[in-house]
Amino acid sequence: MFDIAKVRADFPILSRTVRGGPLVYLDSGATSQKPFQVLDAERHFYENSNAAVHRGAHALAEEATDAYEGARETIATFVCAETDEIVFTKNATEAINLVAYAFSNATDKARQGIEVDQRFVIGPGDSIVVSEMEHHANLIPWQELCSKTGASLRWFGITDEGRLNIESGVIDSTTKIVSIVHQSNLLGTINPVREIMEMAHAVGALGLVDLCQSVPHMPVDVVDLGADFAAWSGHKMLGPTGIGILWGKSDLLNSMPPFLTGGSMIEMVNIDHSTFAPAPKRFEAGVPMVAQAVGLARACEYLTDLGMENIFTHEQELTAYTLAELAKLQGVRVIGPTDMVERGSAVSFVVDGIHPHDVGHLMDSKGVAVRVGHHCCWPTCRRLDVPATTRFSTYLYNDKADIDQAILGIMAAQDFFGSAPRVSA
Amino acid sequence: MSEDLYQEIILDHYKNPRGKELNVTSRGQSHQVNPTCGDEVTVDVGLNADGTLQVAYTGQGCSISQASASVMSELINGKTPDQAAPIQAAFMELMRSKGQSEPDEELLEDGVAFIGVSKFPARIKCALISWMALADSQIKAQLTTEMR
Ligand SMILES: Cc1ncc(COP(=O)(O)O)c(C=O)c1O
Numbered sequence: 001m002f003d004i005a006k007v008r009a010d011f012p013i014l015s016r017t018v019r020g021g022p023l024v025y026l027d028s029g030a031t032s033q034k035p036f037q038v039l040d041a042e043r044h045f046y047e048n049s050n051a052a053v054h055r056g057a058h059a060l061a062e063e064a065t066d067a068y069e070g071a072r073e074t075i076a077t078f079v080c081a082e083t084d085e086i087v088f089t090k091n092a093t094e095a096i097n098l099v100a101y102a103f104s105n106a107t108d109k110a111r112q113g114i115e116v117d118q119r120f121v122i123g124p125g126d127s128i129v130v131s132e133m134e135h136h137a138n139l140i141p142w143q144e145l146c147s148k149t150g151a152s153l154r155w156f157g158i159t160d161e162g163r164l165n166i167e168s169g170v171i172d173s174t175t176k177i178v179s180i181v182h183q184s185n186l187l188g189t190i191n192p193v194r195e196i197m198e199m200a201h202a203v204g205a206l207g208l209v210d211l212c213q214s215v216p217h218m219p220v221d222v223v224d225l226g227a228d229f230a231a232w233s234g235h236k237m238l239g240p241t242g243i244g245i246l247w248g249k250s251d252l253l254n255s256m257p258p259f260l261t262g263g264s265m266i267e268m269v270n271i272d273h274s275t276f277a278p279a280p281k282r283f284e285a286g287v288p289m290v291a292q293a294v295g296l297a298r299a300c301e302y303l304t305d306l307g308m309e310n311i312f313t314h315e316q317e318l319t320a321y322t323l324a325e326l327a328k329l330q331g332v333r334v335i336g337p338t339d340m341v342e343r344g345s346a347v348s349f350v351v352d353g354i355h356p357h358d359v360g361h362l363m364d365s366k367g368v369a370v371r372v373g374h375h376c377c378w379p380t381c382r383r384l385d386v387p388a389t390t391r392f393s394t395y396l397y398n399d400k401a402d403i404d405q406a407i408l409g410i411m412a413a414q415d416f417f418g419s420a421p422r423v424s425a
Numbered sequence: 426m427s428e429d430l431y432q433e434i435i436l437d438h439y440k441n442p443r444g445k446e447l448n449v450t451s452r453g454q455s456h457q458v459n460p461t462c463g464d465e466v467t468v469d470v471g472l473n474a475d476g477t478l479q480v481a482y483t484g485q486g487c488s489i490s491q492a493s494a495s496v497m498s499e500l501i502n503g504k505t506p507d508q509a510a511p512i513q514a515a516f517m518e519l520m521r522s523k524g525q526s527e528p529d530e531e532l533l534e535d536g537v538a539f540i541g542v543s544k545f546p547a548r549i550k551c552a553l554i555s556w557m558a559l560a561d562s563q564i565k566a567q568l569t570t571e572m573r
């Protein structure tokens with residue numbers, strides 16, 4: 001295991017005060033805090049090697065290109081992928097859109113009689129499969145693709161406990177792509193994505209997994225998950241904002257039409273037509289986010305040094321503790337799995353008689369940062385019949401003292417709104 | 426500081442909402458949601474024989490959004506559109522004030538309690554949602570001052 005006090009000392013923001021007391025940060029599911037090692041790596045890049053990559057005949061351009069491509073390699077290694085299968089995007093949202101747009105662009109081109117890979121051509125009679133626990137980032141792009149092409153959207157429902165209901169017949173021979181979240185950011189549920197990817201492949205469909213809440217928190221081998229594409233964001237795993245990853249199988253990436261077009265992504269340009277570079281460059285138009293890539297690679301090294309197994313174990317312990325402490329409070333109901341079976345560290349709950357926005361506000365007055373609302377999973381909230389939830393989401397720098405302070409925050413809210421809890425025996 | 430936000434008057438309106446689910450002959454309805462937190466308010470506007478407004482609302486959400494709807498209905502019910510307009514403007518102004526204004530108690534009555542809310546950017550939307558629904562339903566009902 002690792003020394004939490006030492007880890008915390010790496011995160012400058014954790015030593016600031018909020019509303020007159022120490023900060024208790026329980027919103028890492030939204031975005032993680034950054035260790036100084038990551039901040040220093042970005043700063044070091046800007047101070048020493050800053051230049052536009054893949055152009056320029058000077059030493060700095062060379063160093064910057066090395067830094068950028070080196071970062072790609074580090075990140076690939078972190079998830080056991082091939083380096084040229086890692087595409088840098090702005091965030092996970094853009095990565096998922098990139099794939100959705102590959103379908104819509106290929107379909108448009110096919111309509112013009114241009115030869116495209118049929119795996120990306122979609123239309124009426126075809127289907128796309130998601131689940132009822134998707135983040136809006138893995139829902140709206142598919143809704144839009146359906147509305148543009150006439151394909152229909154299908155989904156796996158969820159149980160009252162917040163588990164995926166993997167009914168047969170949802171994925172069938174009409175299915176072109178299945179896109180599923182690995183770990184729910186609202187419920188904490190970890191889904192059997194390998195099994196679902198096999199179901200997709202059995203009918204000849206492609207599969208995408210949303211790894212936003214898994215890559216930061218557990219060891220992930222993208223190849224082993226059995227998907228064709230995976231998307232996640234750097235900022236939730238100690239990295240900077242402004243960088244996300246699309247992982248895709250080389251053969252697929254190279255047969256997809258480009259998403260954003262312009263400089264850097266081309267092979268040959270004539271005044272009236274062009275050809276495109278192979279992946280990953282094909283999807284990285286314009287001057288990319290070099291410093292962010294350097295920062296994210298440093299974040300991967302930081303995580304690797306601590307050990308993703310250790311981080312997972314630490315968070316499992318903390319989550320078990322959180323669930324046990326919440327269970328002691330009367331009038332508090334966890335939304336999502338209440339045991340530790342296939343569950344990660346995001347814990348949502350509702351407090352009887354107090355709206356999550358009010359719970360969050362009173363917790364904030366005690367320096368506890370939590371997220372309230374529908375967490376970009378509005379259909380999930382509808383399904384579970386809650387207008388919104390309060391969510392704790394922990395990370396490697398949180399400890400039991402943070403949870404204790406947060407529990408006090410809930411009790412303070414119950415006191416304030418006149419529904420004070422009694423501790424059950 | 427929580428006390429700043431959650432004044433007694435606000436908690437009282439939250440726990441004992443006034444004018445909720447009133448029966449009105451609606452001429453215009455507006456459903457507003459706060460997409461970041463899921464607060465919802467529906468406002469119906471009708472007209473009494475004497476030309477004053479009938480306002481009814483339903484909704485769910487945080488204490489601030491629901492208390493604000495209650496205060497709104499209490500303030501606007503039975504006012505003519507001309508009388509309502511300055512109240513609406515004053516409440517909007519109050520919410521923009523970042524806690525710096527001295528609200529007119531004659532005009533805003535219990536609404537002055539929301540001055541603390543204007544210091545919390547994340548909560549201003551909560552306080553305004555019912556007032557937005559009111560303005561929108563008035564437009565639909567053609568019961569605004571400008572339209573006559
Ligand atoms: C499960 C999941 N998917 C997608 C996203 C979108 O990530 P981003 O906003 O960084 O693109 C998030 C972020 O909250 C998430 O938790």
